[in-house]
Amino acid sequence: MPSKSPTPGLKRRRSGIYWCATHQAVQAGFRPSVARLPYSLENPDHRPLIEANCQRLQAEMLQFLANGGREQPRRYDGTIQSLSGLYQIDAASPFRRLKHNSRLKDTYVLKLIEAAFGKRALSALRIADFYRWYDEIKKPKRPGGPERVRRAWGVIKKLRELFAYGVMAELPECERLYTILRHARFAQPARRRMVMRLAHVEAFIPQALAMGRLSLALGTALQFETALRQKDVIGEWEPIPAGAKRGADDFVLNGRRWVRGLTWADLPADLVIRKATTKTGAFAAHDLKLCPLVLDLLERIPSEKRTGPLIIDEVAGRPYAESAYGREWRIVARAAGIPNQVWNMDARAGAITEAEDAGADLDHIRSAAAHSQAATTQRYSRGAVGKSRRVAEMRLAYRGLRNGP
Known part of the structure; x- marks a missing residue:
């Protein structure tokens, strides 16, 4: 039965918050058995991202169990959210070859993208949309604060990677959008200049x-x-890793x-x-x-x-x-x-x-x-x-x- 909780599987530990699969799913071979969520329960802006992560992982686990212990292929419906989902679960995706810490960072940016404009159809996107998104994301967190150029640049960079994956997976509209972003120019964050003496x-x-x-x-x-x-x-x-033996x-x-x-x-x-x-x-x-x-x-x-x-x-x-x-x-x-x-x-x-x-x-x-x-x-x-x-x-x-x- 699907959970009625907005954050199914959420566990709070001293080192942070985690989504945890059920014992039944872990025994059946579902992975990840535990996924650290790079958010804070004390930050209200993170709450939608926590809920989205938990619900996605819970749905994948339930589908895995319903499918007899086999991953169910994702369906691409032409939206950014479905492209992001495929990118994260497709065995041929570059995402699956990243180190675990890089995947965590990627997941954080992907959740930002999904929450902000995941429902947008790729066929309707134009260069003006990307410039508008970039300008909106880089706005200061508080009035008078510094612009968040690094955050905005990270979102554009991840969109490029999503569309590049879509080109490799032969998904509609991805080649057009990848070409647009390959030629578009966005201000990059300044390189760090501080030095420890x-x-x-x-x-x-x-x-x-x-x-x-x-x-x-x-x-x-x-x-x-x-x-x-x-x-x-x-x-x-x-x-x-699954099946790894713990050393003394x-x-x-x-x-x-x-x-x-x-x-x-x-x-x-x-x-x-x-x-x-x-x-x-x-x-x-x-x-x-x-x-x-x-x-x-x-x-x-x-x-x-x-x-x-x-x-x-x-x-x-x-x-x-x-x-x-x-x-x-x-x-x-x-x-x-x-x-x-x-x-x-x-x-x-x-x-x-x-x-x-x-x-x-x-x-x-x-x-x-x-x-x-x-x-x-x-x-x-x-x-x-x-x-x-x-x-x-x-x-x-x-x-x-x-x-x-």
């Missing part, structure tokens, strides 16, 4: 230690000294397991860590003996605690739950006097910027950051003067040669 790290570490947060001090030092991404240092939580040392939380973070096993006796990065799989290698901020903090950890994940939440006794690391980091950062505009993620840009200021070769910096393209490395260098300083020095030397004694 050495002074910020040196202020953060003693404050974190004073507040009993050695884990945050060590995580920040590793990020800044090695230019590793946050996830490569602290790890992330992913859904447990696995950390499991709300149906997900901790993966891909640094562990003490990654620190050999010579302190040279070699790690496949989460984003591209490229290997990063770093000699921690040349990272004094990290060495000082490692010496504070007794030998009997040097097992398992390197970064452990002191309060929970396990790796940090999703978003908890950033939230707790901000508390310490404020106490240390670090501006709110400087984020933990800016440590990577800070490491690359400092390397360029120090005169390091761009290709060497690229390799250290495990980037495949030097252009990517250059985007992370924010306000470095290393190259311009060398150019100025060469020009001065050239003038001296021309003027002569």
